[in-house]
Amino acid sequence: MSGAFNSELEPLFEPLQLNGTQLANRFVMPGMQRGWCRDGRPEPRLADYYRERAIGGVGLIITEACAVDHESATQGPYYGRLNRATMEGWRDCIKAAHQGGAHMLVQLWHEGAIRRSGGDGPYAHFPTLSPSGLIQPGNPNGRPATTAELSDIRDAFVRSAMLAQEAGADGVEVHGAHGYLLDQFLWAGTNLREDGYGGSDIAARVRFPAEIVAAIREAAGPDFIISFRMSQWKEIDFSARVADTLDDLRIMVEALTCAGVDLFHVSTRRFFQPEWPGSDLGLAAWVKSMTDAAVCAVGSVGLSTDIMESLEAGKETSSELESSLAELARRFRRGDFDLIAVGRSNISDPHWVAKVRAGRFDEVRRFNREDVLRPGQDNSANVAPSFLTARKAEAERDALESQKK
């Protein structure tokens, strides 16, 4: 690697002041479910895994999606959940990240209509709740939440955020992306409510996510970091959009900024993909132009396939490290975003950041789908983040159960 290339990357290794916290560099490990929780509590290996990535140089680690303390949040038996009973396990993870030299946010999550209905998981008796009982247009599951239930769910986000704070987290990330509950509010296709929380106006659709952010801010105080993860794409629909126009995006971003967001984690499958015709700016760069909050981009850094191609379609990933890093450096230096999240590469190589910094590109271990899907070993049906994969496994389980009866 040439010294010139090394200096192009150097700005990515400068610290960033995020609210009251100083991050050592611009690299983030985003939330990634591993299926290593039991009854919502992380197994000790999850803390070890985070510690190793922190030692490996990543400045900020976001925990895997953690269900909030509400019965309707998830039925996944191997997913995280943050309540009083599981808090100590999450404290161990946060401690481990800090020991390794990174900061940590806990990702707060609710599946909404994507949650399994029926079944035999935790709180299976509880109804599946969402804005309008829709996974996507024409695909119903569960029922719309009443206003009273919405306020219970908002309180559950706050309760889990306060437990994260008590457990030592630097902040939380509110999961508003990928087709889960808060994204179901943001997306017109899944939010047909007529009570001021839904419909064709983005200002109404952002109201519930913004109320959650504001309630966490009020309870947790000014110094606690609040990140909001957003996306246009959904696991069930890659072409779906919460904001069709720049005006819609601006209304949404401003409402969330006003509510107290410090960081927008803008999830795209490819960080370099232009969002609107006529400009090469990605979604993160557009968000950055609309807020004073910090912005984190993500998607296929160093890899030739995006997350869904590699997990759903099983496409082989080749490394495109040097060309990808050059594009990353170009966009970062232009001011498109403040932080960059690197997902799969941090799974496959815990020292990815340190190796990139040192220019040891040939030592980087490339992501392989087997790193997250290990049939016969872990709970393979539960480690992939994908709703489709999880639903397929559930359908197979249900079919088997009904054959037995």
Ligand SMILES: Cc1cc2nc3c(=O)[nH]c(=O)nc-3n(C[C@H](O)[C@H](O)[C@H](O)COP(=O)(O)O)c2cc1C
């Ligand atoms: C195994 C796995 C689990 C994931 N789980 C989550 C999750 O819990 N929460 C979330 O917001 N995104 C999740 N994602 C998406 C990642 O955070 C990230 O956005 C995605 O992998 C794209 O980054 P990459 O191209 O660098 O891998 C997951 C991704 C993977 C590979």
